[in-house]
Amino acid sequence: MAEVVTSVRVGLLYQDGTTRNYTFEGVADSVLPDVVNKIKAINANSDDNFHKTFVSNDGSPVLRIGSGQITGVEEIVIYEG
Helix, strand or coil: CEEEEEEEEEEEEECCCCEEEEEEECCCHHHHHHHHHHHHHHHHCCCHHHHHHCECCCCCEEEEEEEEEEEEEEEECCCCC
């Protein structure tokens, strides 16, 4: 039996020019249509908590989400011994 595992990856851009990717695995299909709108809403939000929570290795605050990607991987178990 095949199983599809869906993940969402977002790339954050920091004030010091660095980037970092975060991957969320096992995302429900029901929320996938909202991913783009949620990224846009986060980028439009001026909430200081987001900028203070996500910092680069050198402590620079995040500027925005610069990229987003939805990936589905179909896994089929062909042998289970």
